[in-house]
Amino acid sequence: MRALSIYAGPRARAHFQKNGLHSADVSAIPAAAGGPKGLILGPLDRFIFGQWLTQSSQPVHLVGASIGAWRMATACLADPVAMFNRLEHDYIHQDYALLPGEKRPSAQRVSDLFGANLQAFYGGRMPEVLQHPRYRLHVLTSHGQGLLAREQPWRTAAGFASAFLANAVSRPALGSWLERVIFSSACVTAATQPATLPFDTSDYPTQQVLLTESNFQAALQASCSIPFVLKAVHDIPGAPSGAYWDGGVTDYHLHLNWRGLVLYPHFQKSVVPGWLDKHLRWRHKASSFLDNVVVLAPRPDWVQTLPNGKLPDRTDFTRYGSNLAARVQAWSTAVADSARLADEFAAWLDRPDLSEVQLL
Numbered sequence: 001m002r003a004l005s006i007y008a009g010p011r012a013r014a015h016f017q018k019n020g021l022h023s024a025d026v027s028a029i030p031a032a033a034g035g036p037k038g039l040i041l042g043p044l045d046r047f048i049f050g051q052w053l054t055q056s057s058q059p060v061h062l063v064g065a066s067i068g069a070w071r072m073a074t075a076c077l078a079d080p081v082a083m084f085n086r087l088e089h090d091y092i093h094q095d096y097a098l099l100p101g102e103k104r105p106s107a108q109r110v111s112d113l114f115g116a117n118l119q120a121f122y123g124g125r126m127p128e129v130l131q132h133p134r135y136r137l138h139v140l141t142s143h144g145q146g147l148l149a150r151e152q153p154w155r156t157a158a159g160f161a162s163a164f165l166a167n168a169v170s171r172p173a174l175g176s177w178l179e180r181v182i183f184s185s186a187c188v189t190a191a192t193q194p195a196t197l198p199f200d201t202s203d204y205p206t207q208q209v210l211l212t213e214s215n216f217q218a219a220l221q222a223s224c225s226i227p228f229v230l231k232a233v234h235d236i237p238g239a240p241s242g243a244y245w246d247g248g249v250t251d252y253h254l255h256l257n258w259r260g261l262v263l264y265p266h267f268q269k270s271v272v273p274g275w276l277d278k279h280l281r282w283r284h285k286a287s288s289f290l291d292n293v294v295v296l297a298p299r300p301d302w303v304q305t306l307p308n309g310k311l312p313d314r315t316d317f318t319r320y321g322s323n324l325a326a327r328v329q330a331w332s333t334a335v336a337d338s339a340r341l342a343d344e345f346a347a348w349l350d351r352p353d354l355s356e357v358q359l360l
Contacts, residue, residue, distance in 0.1 A: 033248025
């Protein structure tokens with residue numbers, strides 16, 4: 001059984017027919033939100049950033065939301081393969097044990113522990129990320145508007161209910177409640193200006209700010225701050241004031257209007273625009289935004305061979321409860337099996353076969 005499927009938009013497929021696929025062709029790599037699902041992309045990350053991209057020298061934009069932002073920031077470290085291994089270990093072994101009387105860990109405690117983990121992971125190494133000679137990092141966050149401008153129990157609940165209804169009417173309407181704010185590392189030629197984005201932003205209300213040492217930790221934590229699971233991050237230095245949440249709320253799978261050839265390791269074929277679109281199936285189809293995109297995704301029949309017949313996901317925290325060892329075993333098994341994704345991509349690069357590339 002094969003594990004990997006390769007999909008390409010029409011312009012990306014035409015590029016394959018004429019030129020094949022080389023690391024020097026890639027202008028951007030997106031990384032989706034999706035929590036534990038992103039774990040299966042670890043072997044692909046290690047191959048792409050540890051072996052394949054090292055064969056070229058062009059600038060590459062790394063764009064991430066939530067766990068995707070953590071993955072792409074890790075790719076910018078001086079020893080990405082070792083740090084991807086550490087990210088994988090730390091994520092699999094995270095444990096928010098319940099305190100006496102708790103039915104679920106408090107959002108404040110989860111935020112505090114997660115923030116401490118980020119500080120331990122990147123502490124003293126932010127210059128490696130922000131000054132990488134090739135990679136330009138873009139961290140996506142969701143910035144609250146109106147009732148969501150500040151996090152308070154009644155305001156937040158009412159605000160997200162209103163955001164859900166607005167999004168059901170039209171995706172741009174969601175922008176009245178949550179705007180996209182992108183924290184970008186500096187432009188090569190102007191250290192005080194953020195790097196040019198590798199996608200157009202006219203599809204959705206967007207602001208871009210410079211990612212610096214003073215706001216790196218806050219921006220990355222905000223990008224991972226799932227509403228009601230973690231606390232919002234407020235008043236990030238250098239950015240508009242207010243509350244910031246998980247970048248996946250506005251940009252779940254980074255269905256953006258991309259420029260240049262984009263290589264997208266993903267955990268499924270569909271590139272869903274926002275988290276609130278998960279159940280709006282008509283928004284899961286490919287659009288012209290993805291014409292230049294190559295998606296590397298696991299085959300559904302291979303996914304069924306993994307523990308519990310699925311990818312690791314957040315429901316496993318409830319499924320395994322306090323049995324940390326069982327969850328660690330299930331997730332570790334899935335990650336070990338996902339080495340096949342990287343092996344099959346490497347084999348395809350050695351002997352490209354266009355007949356194996358499906359239309360996205």
